Amino acid sequence: MTTVNNNKLQNITGTIALAGAGKMGGAMLTGWLAQGLDPSRVVVIDPMPSAEIGALAARGVRLNPAEAPEAETLVIAVKPQMFREAGPTLKRCVGASTLVVSIMAGTTIAALQEVVGGAVVRAMPNTPAAIGRGITVAVPAPDVSTAQRAIADALLRATGAVEWVDDEALMDAVTAVSGSGPAYVFLLAEELARAGVAAGLPEALATKLARDTVSGAGELLHRSELSAATLRQNVTSPGGTTAAALAVLMGADGFGPLLTRAVAAAAERSKELAK
Incomplete structure (x- = not known):
């Protein structure tokens, strides 16, 4: 590239x-x-x-x-x-x-x-x-x-x-990663707000916290020379709250395998549209 x-x-x-x-x-x-x-x-x-x-x-x-x-x-x-x-x-x-x-x-x-x-x-x-x-x-x-x-x-x-x-x-893979990718990020903000409400936050506050957290983290990623993995590790204290959440998100059925399947589905649909 x-x-x-x-x-x-x-x-x-x-x-x-x-x-x-x-x-x-x-x-x-x-x-x-x-x-x-x-x-x-x-x-x-x-x-x-x-x-x-x-x-x-x-x-x-x-x-x-x-x-x-x-x-x-x-x-x-x-x-x-x-x-x-x-x-x-x-x-x-x-x-x-x-x-x-x-x-x-x-x-x-x-x-x-x-x-x-x-x-x-x-x-x-x-x-x-x-x-x-x-x-x-x-x-x-x-x-x-x-x-x-x-x-x-x-x-x-x-x-x-x-x-x-x-x-x-x-x-096809480009379409699945960056072309469709903003929708995945918006879904993250949407579901993070929903999870906040489930945890007891008022809806308006949960929505603002999720929206500003996603956009702020994205801007930090944009400006930083560090890799996404390093930035994630910098937020994660051993045995802390973030580590507890990441243990769920990074499990065998968690965010990584799910996103891999999602990108594969988008790439396959892109191939179908070309026929």
């Missing part, structure tokens, strides 16, 4: 077409504009844009033009189940040298090449992209040039960190 140095968005030339401006596509567009991309370079294709996306037209973003323009870069952020239906419209944006960046879960490079063509980069972001703290993993098709890869990296990096892999087969 490799990291590519960011090519500043201000240096990107040509038209960027964004197909799908929902939560993830909208977060990317907001990040691009915040980092200095000229709004007039962006064309948004979305049959039901939000009021926030519609307001960007006043800044120069072209929204649903009558004729879809040929783009230097096409970013596809539509729902995977809508992709083939939208394919003919999207294909009109793709020329011989167009870079196509897809963030659709389970949609393979081969499927993208079949439906729209172009030099394809398949990427999997996650929802913290909405606050600029996402993590995206990307894999390029063999015909993607170094310059196109740098453009894709800059566009994806507007919402957080980017890692690159060369083996597309890894994307």
